[in-house]
Amino acid sequence: MNELLELPLQLQITLVVGYIGYKVGSIGVSEKHKTLDVLLQVLVFGVIATSLTTNLISKLPLSNQKIIMPFLSLVLVFAIGALWRRFGNLSVAFVLRKFGVTRENLQPSTWEAIINLPKYTWSNVSIRTVDGEYLESFLSTLPSGLPNSQIDVDENGNVAMYLTRRIDADGNETAYEPVEEGSSHITYIPVSRIDRVTVTRFNAASGE
CATH class of the missing domain: 2.30.30.100 (SH3 type barrels.)
Known part of the structure; x- marks a missing residue:
């Protein structure tokens, strides 16, 4: 924990935001992920959310950016995680099956593929x-x-x-x-x- 607090503030924000995005995007299946999977997903969610936030607030004064950055990043990553949970996996699975790459549904189990079909x-x-x-x-x-x-x-x-x-x-x-x-x-x-x-x-x- 001390090592995490010693990291640069920007990196701390990225990791915290990324972890929240990962939890939202993998509700109910996160315990099935390996450590490397978790780390990569945390980084991907965190980098995407903080990058979008940086672009959105780039024209604001630097003092305001520091205040807005973490809060806006949280809002964005929550939305990104929710969209991925609802549509991301299903869309990727559809494309791969459409082109004959795989017959798997990319869900942790067939039961989850049934209960998670949104439409x-x-x-x-x-x-x-x-x-x-x-x-x-x-x-x-x-x-x-x-x-x-x-x-x-x-x-x-x-x-x-x-x-x-x-x-x-x-x-x-x-x-x-x-x-x-x-x-x-x-x-x-x-x-x-x-x-x-x-x-x-x-x-x-x-x-x-």
Whole structure:
């Protein structure tokens, strides 16, 4: 830590800004990166954000530049990281697959490739458990503004959702009201209980 504080101020700003950009751009997958990957991404995000900031404030008095530099760099790197997280990886993967360079989706897992596809909206989720029962949530029928949104998933495969129907191993169906008298009931399903997940989705832009 002391070594970091002894670095030139400009380099400190670049590293801090770059780290924030890296965290925003790799939310949920950063723990899968190697040390060299992290370092290079921190430098790339930091250099891009600080370079853009320098160009934007170059005509201001030097005293004002020193004040504005770190704050504007943070704003820019947050936007850059968010854009990369939402569109960057998917765009690179699309181009590489289009030209036959690779068939991989460049996501840490196929599960993440499914849950991170931004233009598709989920309308129904059906989970088959290792016990043979089905847990379903008809997302399109749920009210808006629920805690944890309508469904919560993570990169490990754990799911939390508001059940609307359960079918046990014998085929008996039970309907659920996830919201009753102002209270909401969410169900957590750990990945260890999940045998299969079926997602029904549609293109939010086209409605298909």
